[in-house]
Amino acid sequence: MNQEPDNWTLNYYNYFTEVEEHFQLARGTSLFRLSTLDWALIDIWKDTGVPLEAVLRGIDAAFEKWRGRKSKIKMINSLTYCAQAVMTEAQIMASGGTAPAAGRPAPAPFSLDELRAFLERNARDLGAKPGFQEIAAALQRLAGEAETHYAGLEQTEQRLTALEEKMIAIARSGQSEEDLFASRRALDAELRPYRSKMSADQLSMLQKQYLDRRLLETAGLPRLSLFYL
Numbered sequence: 001m002n003q004e005p006d007n008w009t010l011n012y013y014n015y016f017t018e019v020e021e022h023f024q025l026a027r028g029t030s031l032f033r034l035s036t037l038d039w040a041l042i043d044i045w046k047d048t049g050v051p052l053e054a055v056l057r058g059i060d061a062a063f064e065k066w067r068g069r070k071s072k073i074k075m076i077n078s079l080t081y082c083a084q085a086v087m088t089e090a091q092i093m094a095s096g097g098t099a100p101a102a103g104r105p106a107p108a109p110f111s112l113d114e115l116r117a118f119l120e121r122n123a124r125d126l127g128a129k130p131g132f133q134e135i136a137a138a139l140q141r142l143a144g145e146a147e148t149h150y151a152g153l154e155q156t157e158q159r160l161t162a163l164e165e166k167m168i169a170i171a172r173s174g175q176s177e178e179d180l181f182a183s184r185r186a187l188d189a190e191l192r193p194y195r196s197k198m199s200a201d202q203l204s205m206l207q208k209q210y211l212d213r214r215l216l217e218t219a220g221l222p223r224l225s226l227f228y229l
Contacts, residue, residue, distance in 0.1 A: 058086030080194035119143035
């Protein structure tokens with residue numbers, strides 16, 4: 001039976017891509033690559049429900065303010081420079097000051113076959129790594145029932161999030177003290193210029209997200225979320 005996916009976040013499946021491209025456009029450098037810290041910040045915005053439109057407006061506002069400065073010491077090299085402006089835009093939208101644009105009908109973000117291939121690839125990659133066989137088996141089961149899960153993407157994403165959290169916990173248990181120390185030093189170096197632009201809660205969330213992302217990158221582990229399909 002051929003099933004259509006539900007409408008869950010279909011306008012947001014490219015959240016990461018749209019933020020990256022908008023930042024590159026605002027900066028005027030299409031080849032600029034976002035850092036691990038930048039991707040961690042986008043993850044936080046997505047996970048905490050910051051509307052994509054608020055992020056894009058915040059980026060524009062931050063660059064407009066920067067361009068209005070008489071003295072520009074250096075170019076904006078990180079999304080964290082825009083964090084305060086993004087949260088301001090999100091608060092404006094939440095208070096009803098500016099309503100988000102009406103959602104347009106969107107095509108399915110990926111096909112059933114692409115979903116199945118994504119799950120099978122991650123199952124295969126994790127199955128080859130000691131300690132992750134249980135998660136690999138769970139992904140393989142999801143792949144075997146891909147048609148059902150394609151029709152309920154929100155619940156599928158919740159399952160994948162739970163599996164990813166378990167995967168991170170396993171990887172963290174095998175991380176050496178020296179590796180964790182190196183990650184924290186790298187985080188401090190990247191974040192230092194932008195600490196004043198973020199609240200304590202934002203900094204705490206960003207630290208966790210950054211360390212998780214760096215751990216996965218170092219361990220060569222895949223992201224399981226549908227947003228990475």
